[in-house]
Amino acid sequence: MSQTRNDSAPTRIDHHELDDISPQNASTLEEASSRWVQGESHRTRASVLVGSAILQLPIWGFAMSYGVFQEYYSDNWTLKGSRSATGIVGTTQNGVMYLSMPFLFGLFTKRWARRRQTAALCGAVLMAVSFILSSFSTEVWHLVVTQGVMAALGCALIYSPTTLSLGEWFTTRNRAVAYGLVLSTKNIVGSTCPFLFRGLLDRYGFRNALRIWTGMAAILAIPAIFLIPTHPSSLSSSARHTTKIPWKFLQHKTFYIYSVAIVLQSAGYGIPQTYLNTYAHEVALLSQTSATLLLTLFNLPGILSSSFFGYLSDKKRFSLSATTVTAISAISTALSTFLFWGLTSEGSMALLILFSITFGFFAGGYSATWGGVINELEREAADSNEPIDPGLMYGLLNGARGIGYVSGGLASVPLLKAGSINSGNFAYGTTYGPLIVFTGLSTVFGGWGVLWKWKPQQWKRLLHLL
Template sequence: MAGLESISLRESVRSDVGARNPPHDPERATPSVDDAQPARQLEMGRKRVCVLVGSAILQLPIWGFAMSYGVLQEYYSGNWTLDGSQDVTGVIGTTSSGVMYLSMPFLFALFTRRWARWRQAAALFGIFLTCISFLVSSFSTHVWHLVATQGVLAALGCALIYSPTTLSLGEWFHTGNRAVAYGIVLSCKNIVGSACPFLLRVLLDRYGFRTALRVWTALAAGTSILAVVFLVPTPPTSLLPPPPASEGSAHRARRIPWHFLKHRTFYTYSVAIVFQSSGYGIPQTYLNTYAHEVALLSQTSATLLLTLFNIPGIVSSSFFGYLSDNKRFPLSATAVTSISAVSSALSALLLWGLTSQGSMALLVLFSVTFGFFAGGYSATWGGVINELEREAARCNEAIDTGMLYGLLNGARGIGYVSGGLAGVPLLKAGALAGSVGTPFGYGTSYGPLIVFTGLSSVLGSALLWRWDRLLHWSKLPSVFFIL
């Protein structure tokens, strides 16, 4: 199926080994090749572990700020010292995530094939851009400075770190357990999201946001350099572009296959991801402020909610990754995404929407359940890629899973940006409408945000966009009636 068009590091390592040990060398005896096989497998296993550990560590500098931005948002509400409208800060967190995800399709396309040799250099430049952006943001005097440095430039730097290293992760685990590997790394991402809110809260309370951002810069630099330089291996030479003399056939062989764009399955999951992501970023940004202003909880309790929002994702990412790769009780990618999306929608509409002043227990329950089901949604993409691979095999087509994963991240970026842009006017609309006579969250200025979160989450179910399956299932009641 993949032939010459689909390239993985597994294949590249095999080619690299073949370059060092030519298979047609008449002077090389077969027993020596057999003796070298365990050593090669051990080396490949060691590199897989290094890639997995390095990718796990990188979740801190890449996602720690975006997943903990709600703490900064709540801090700004009571310690505003910058010029400009404070409401604009509500778009920084979602813009940061959106810019990262939106840039990934382009970066994955570049580093999958033609610029494979520059992966480590690009990641190092991303570290430099990220750290400089956070450092410069600590000197901000106007709100647009924060938007430009934290929301755009730092996000681009994080994307430059994420894309090359994630390509390595997917390629080294190409032969199996890819969804599980993605799930483990996403679990580490949620560990970061659980610990960083308290870290930022301590830094903000003791030193203010300027010094806190400088400490974060140092932390991001140390962890990212450690992972990129010492843990994530550079691509083998066989991944590098062909020399000019062989540009003809070799270049055509390395061209990215776009056959999957002809199939409806790709667009089905992309649309679902856009809707789910547009609602997922709302609680991350506004839950802290809601808990402090509406539920009248302390700053510590509000920070605890954001931590509880991320902790369940540690388990759920691995859980949904396992469901996607499960061989004993196989579930389709449509079913797994629907479990995540519908359950998180019910959590938002029935738990967050029914909270009131002092309802700490209900907000904790919402944070845990929404964080579990919505936080594991990205881990279902391994199953989505597996389904698209099977579809390509049936059609005898090539498919590049690295590029595909980048496009799914791009769809998530569209959702994040859309949700962030919609959040500010929805909050203003709720404030203008005032109380609607209900003591619950729906009657506050956050009511439109709660409804938006629930509806966009339920639309993240891929089942709603699989018309053929819905029509098939709609016939089941009549069949049961006849029986």
């Protein structure tokens, strides 16, 4: 009886058959395989970029539009506690988010890289629970805890691991542009959400508005998280067993120069986001619709400026250093504050629009310069033959921004109390005068790093002019 061969069994290959594969055919196979890998990599990067863009809504939508809630709380007061304390909620939320990022970036850089998507999903759940709880608030401190702290931690848990993956999928050559595109999406969110929240608040009140927002944010966040896989370089066995984090960059003064600049710029940047709506309604006597429009115009220019400053930071066509690009953003922001916001008065809609657009463009693009900052720090590390982790660096820069937000928020309450009540023709003579001066001064120092790059002869020329 003949034994039938199983078709599923491995087929024996004669060595002579292998000899029939010509070098040309082998080269063609290698090229095809390389094209397939590159195609898969391009598709994955596109997926990461799309997922990161979608996540900007649940992460930043509320934080960038808090001025609408601040105005609503002031006009429809139903809570127990100080009305002025509600201004702390927005700056606290931004501050907690940014302050937690250095720790979260450090945790998920290598050793916990496999848990990035799980952590982001947990963050989405925490964010949703926090906003639901805040809808039952009866006192101001309830809002501070739920919106300012808990929701902020949830959003940071989404942002940190997914942004790490974004930075790993895009190399030094195009990382700043990728950051810029995602930040542009963030500003699209900041431009549309004020009107979304205004409509929800006017129709449903703040409690139901928060519940509707929770559903929208959760529905978008969860599928977007799955679009952002962890880069294979962080999943390798060598990466997982890496226990030491490279801290050599802490010995370089460049890191501290940029960190201090970010702290100072962020202290002033968060103030218009919180108080511009209230100023327009109470001092300039504009309608609620006009006040909401200003907040939209504040965020709208960032759509272009984030990509623009990211492009400048990549130094492909323009040979501009990171310090020069940050100085352009910082000085222009300060001029906008002093010349436009400070000179507004009752009914100054045109000047307030001009302020919102110019401040939003130059201040909104400041964080897009960080890609160039990281590239500069990487070059310094390479020159010294030192290891450096770009993801950790980005987290630490975000931490510096958090310190600035918290500092600006804490300073805003006594600054408002120090202001005069309509003692002049311009905004400088109102209760918001000290806030405006503080905003201008703090943002201009966001570009102070350029002074450290000056050569001795440049300092001599400046002293001669003085």
